[in-house]
Amino acid sequence: MSDMMDDMDGGEGVVKKFMFVNRKAPHGTVYALEGLEVVLISAAFDQDVSMVFTDDGVYELIKGMNTKGIEVKDFSKTYRALEGYDIEKLYVEKESMDARGLTEDDLIVDVTVLDSGEMASLMAEQDVVISF
Amino acid sequence: MPMVEVAGKSFEVDEEGYLTNLADWTKEIADYLAKEEKVEMSESHWEVVNFLREYYEEYQIAPAVRVLTKAVAKKLGPDKGNNKYLYELFPYGPAKQACKIAGLPKPTGCI
Numbered sequence: 747m748s749d750m751m752d753d754m755d756g757g758e759g760v761v762k763k764f765m766f767v768n769r770k771a772p773h774g775t776v777y778a779l780e781g782l783e784v785v786l787i788s789a790a791f792d793q794d795v796s797m798v799f800t801d802d803g804v805y806e807l808i809k810g811m812n813t814k815g816i817e818v819k820d821f822s823k824t825y826r827a828l829e830g831y832d833i834e835k836l837y838v839e840k841e842s843m844d845a846r847g848l849t850e851d852d853l854i855v856d857v858t859v860l861d862s863g864e865m866a867s868l869m870a871e872q873d874v875v876i877s878f
Numbered sequence: 879m880p881m882v883e884v885a886g887k888s889f890e891v892d893e894e895g896y897l898t899n900l901a902d903w904t905k906e907i908a909d910y911l912a913k914e915e916k917v918e919m920s921e922s923h924w925e926v927v928n929f930l931r932e933y934y935e936e937y938q939i940a941p942a943v944r945v946l947t948k949a950v951a952k953k954l955g956p957d958k959g960n961n962k963y964l965y966e967l968f969p970y971g972p973a974k975q976a977c978k979i980a981g982l983p984k985p986t987g988c989i
Contacts (some may be wrong), residue, residue: 750907766958783986786939786942786986787986789942789945790942790944820938821937821938821939823936823937824937824938824939826936826937827936827939827941827945830937830941830945830948831945832940832948
């Protein structure tokens with residue numbers, strides 16, 4: 747599909763604001779990985795895409811993940827590829843970080859930390875909010 | 879799942895011929911997969927295939943073609959990081975064909 751999408755570049759598309767909200771720990775359910783794949787695919791459509799990590803979703807971005815023991819793929823490195831897909835708006839919620847004793851230094855990518863009030867305003871600006 | 883035999887060993891591939899287990903990959907398998915794709919491997923082909931394996935190692939995904947092109951331009955220069963060059967090497971799509979030869983899964987977003 748990506749090959750085809752490239753040929754379609756240059757069209758006068760409508761750009762909407764899409765926000766993908768990640769709320770769950772990375773492994774144990776399929777939400778985090780599925781959400782990430784949807785975001786990667788959405789990059790092909792030249793939309794204004796942002797990602798939010800809140801609640802246990804902040805664990806998706808933890809540095810130094812090791813999934814050997816549970817025999818699943820460690821896709822945390824893939825968040826570092828988002829930049830190459832021109833998805834550079836990554837937000838984490840301050841309260842969720844604080845509650846889990848995490849700081850930006852614990853995360854595998856550069857993020858913008860927002861408190862829940864700022865996050866709420868940002869969400870209100872979106873055309874589409876999809877939660878995983 | 880279908881199996882293919884290369885140099886006396888058999889390997890599992892998916893229904894589209896992508897290697898199931900990344901760790902199975904060898905140069906011999908790459909040559910076999912290239913032959914299946916009717917691609918004659920030159921040093922330029924290997925450069926892209928090796929680049930893709932490094933990309934996968936770093937990011938754990940096979941890049942979309944737009945992302946691959948940009949990343950190749952950054953690493954190997956703009957004369958290689960463009961559609962014309964990459965499609966000349968891999969006429970049926972650099973992401974699709976080169977990923978297959980590199981033993982990677984099909985790029986996310988490729989249906």
